[in-house]
Amino acid sequence: MKAVILAAGYATRLYPLTENLPKPLLKIGESTILGRLIKDIEAIDGIDEIIVVTNHKFAKIFEDWAAEKKKTIQKKINVLDDGSTSNDNRLGAVCDLLLAIDKCSIDDDIMVLAADNILDFSLKGFVDFFHDKKASCIMCHYEPEIAKLQRTGVVELTSDKKVLQMQEKPENPVSHWAVPPFYIYSQKDLPLIKTAIDGGCGFDAPGNLAHYLVDKTEVYAWEMPGHRFDIGSLNSYEEAKKLFK
Numbered sequence: 001m002k003a004v005i006l007a008a009g010y011a012t013r014l015y016p017l018t019e020n021l022p023k024p025l026l027k028i029g030e031s032t033i034l035g036r037l038i039k040d041i042e043a044i045d046g047i048d049e050i051i052v053v054t055n056h057k058f059a060k061i062f063e064d065w066a067a068e069k070k071k072t073i074q075k076k077i078n079v080l081d082d083g084s085t086s087n088d089n090r091l092g093a094v095c096d097l098l099l100a101i102d103k104c105s106i107d108d109d110i111m112v113l114a115a116d117n118i119l120d121f122s123l124k125g126f127v128d129f130f131h132d133k134k135a136s137c138i139m140c141h142y143e144p145e146i147a148k149l150q151r152t153g154v155v156e157l158t159s160d161k162k163v164l165q166m167q168e169k170p171e172n173p174v175s176h177w178a179v180p181p182f183y184i185y186s187q188k189d190l191p192l193i194k195t196a197i198d199g200g201c202g203f204d205a206p207g208n209l210a211h212y213l214v215d216k217t218e219v220y221a222w223e224m225p226g227h228r229f230d231i232g233s234l235n236s237y238e239e240a241k242k243l244f245k
Helices: 035-043 057-067 093-103 124-133 187-195 206-214 234-243
Strands: 002-006 048-053 075-079 108-116 117-119 134-144 155-157 163-168 175-181 182-185 219-223 228-230
Touching: 002 035, 002 093, 035 057, 035 228, 048 057, 048 093, 057 075, 075 093, 075 219, 093 108, 093 155, 093 187, 093 206, 124 134, 124 219, 134 155, 155 206, 163 206, 175 234, 182 187, 182 206, 187 206, 206 219, 228 234
Parallel strands: 002 048, 002 108, 048 075, 134 219
Antiparallel strands: 108 182, 117 228, 134 175, 134 182, 155 163, 155 175
């Protein structure tokens, strides 16, 4: 399995902190946002390569970071520059994933992760769930507030957690199951993924691909056993530093 970490955003809402430093490398306690994610991935058997997709502005910073990380972890780390230089010409999350599949010649199962979230649980359970279902998988969590469901992806599930349908920022959510930006795509679904854009899949948000695949292949949802902390603003970053110091 390959782990593709999407880290090509510009995080303008965190300026001035992220004007010259990518958000995933902001310090949280004794580590960074991305460092915490990498530490968990390093402990999961079966993941043999970590691919970090970034933009041209921050590529050198990530390359230096990866060179340092390679001294302490055994898994292979690649940094891929998507060539974009600003929000105006960014490729979008789905196109960044397709770039990684092409440039790194991926022909394997793929875990796709947002680089700006902190989890208080291990991804190992997600990988185990994927191997049990033998199908592409997404994460989900119960969200009681309708207003929050209207700002995220929402899925309708069967009793065994098969996804029946997925909505993106719905006015009338079909359930209280919200979808965070963490996915595992099966090798057998690679042909669908490679042709997704031509098939009309949206490309900006990582959830666009999951939404597209739900109507074309079996997808299951793993319920998060803990919480995730999305760092999207200066206030949320300060909160995260207090929580995870």
